[in-house]
Amino acid sequence: VxxxxxxxxxxxxxxxxxxxxxxxxxxxxxxxxxxxxxxxxxxxxxxxxxxxxxxxxxxxxxxxxxxxxxxxxxxxxxxxxxxxxxxxxxxxxAQLPPQRFARSRRGNWDIVDDTYNANPLSMARMLDAAAESAQKRPFVVVLGEMRELGSVADREHERLGRHLAQLRPVLVFWRGGHADAVRDGLEHGLYTGKFLPVDTGEAFVQALREHLPAETGEQGGLMLFKGSRGNHLEELLEALEQSDWLPGSRTESL
Structure with missing residues (x-):
């Protein structure tokens, strides 16, 4: 124990x-x-x-x-x-199972798939690990609601926003509920990047094209996907993999 x-x-x-x-x-x-x-x-x-x-x-x-x-x-x-x-x-x-900090590469970007599940502790730890892995390169997070938190849900999502603000990702994508609480936490943490709620894979890819500067996309970095199972964040990851974002690139498992 x-x-x-x-x-x-x-x-x-x-x-x-x-x-x-x-x-x-x-x-x-x-x-x-x-x-x-x-x-x-x-x-x-x-x-x-x-x-x-x-x-x-x-x-x-x-x-x-x-x-x-x-x-x-x-x-x-x-x-x-x-x-x-x-x-x-x-x-x-040892081999990591799918959706558990599984890494792949698309062009100059490292993609981390941790979409199996999420709670406040695992979310904070995965964010810290991914930010460290980014090694000062551009860091993008694609996150989903942490479900089944009951009466503490708003508080924990606001706390998540504050934690995100400290890590300074260039973009924060969000799928699911409690978006306002996350936004409040980001604002309290003085985050200056963009917070982008998305519902579908198509909307996510379109927002990525519109809001990630071209030079940043070419430079590369690390993108983390993580959220509770019910958010099905793997759908956003699949949309990215099927898109022509970063033309000429392909996804390779690491």
């Missing part, structure tokens, strides 16, 4: 008599991990400690968000008897 969430620690101890904790936040535990940077623009390097012993792994994703995932998997594997070498080999051979 992760030791980094007080409510999770409390509930786990209330249910189980013996709990093994791991951490991704630097606590002095026997199972812990830290992000060590990007190895080649796509893969991330992570330093793990398995029962106190160091183990370096290379994973098919990059960013600090992956630290928690790495140590959770590695701790469970180590408890089941796998060696550090076997765990590192497993990470090296």
């Amino acid at each position: 992760s030791a980094d969430y007080d409510d999770l620690v409390r509930e786990a101890r209330a249910v189980f008599g013996d709990v093994l904790f791991f951490t991704a936040s630097g606590r002095p535990l026997s199972y812990r991990a830290a992000y060590a940077g990007c190895s080649d623009g796509v893969h991330g390097q992570y330093r793990l400690w398995l029962d106190g012993r160091p183990c370096d792994v290379i994973a098919p994703f990059r960013g600090d968000y992956g630290t928690e995932n790495c140590i959770a998997v590695a701790a469970a594997a180590h408890m089941l008897g796998l060696t550090a070498e076997e765990i590192a080999a497993g990470f090296a051979d």
Whole structure:
């Protein structure tokens, strides 16, 4: 169980008599991990400690968000008897499933498909990871409503807007509800770019043509697609792939 969430620690101890904790936040535990940077623009390097012993792994994703995932998997594997070498080999051979930070390339643009689902925590972490991957190149986000948040929905979407403003994407596309709350957050964060609600794939591609400067399109950058499953953001991604945006380019999986 992760030791980094007080409510999770409390509930786990209330249910189980013996709990093994791991951490991704630097606590002095026997199972812990830290992000060590990007190895080649796509893969991330992570330093793990398995029962106190160091183990370096290379994973098919990059960013600090992956630290928690790495140590959770590695701790469970180590408890089941796998060696550090076997765990590192497993990470090296791992393939990400579709719609889970799957990367492809279109012309000079890196496309990140994380359209499977979204919640406030995963949205913030994917945005941070994608912004880091952009490496100061133009950054475009195509996002959808975070559903099933109940009474906190407006608050969380406004908070998302504030977070987006800090990352300074050149364009923010939005599909779904709570657009006004996201716009409010962007305004409070002093975002100076464009916020563009879209309903269809055709509208998205047309807005991209109209609002992304030609020189920026040619320069290239990174475009992230992410939203709750019910938004079907893969429809916008499919519209982009079927369009002649960036004529002469084709999409290649990385």
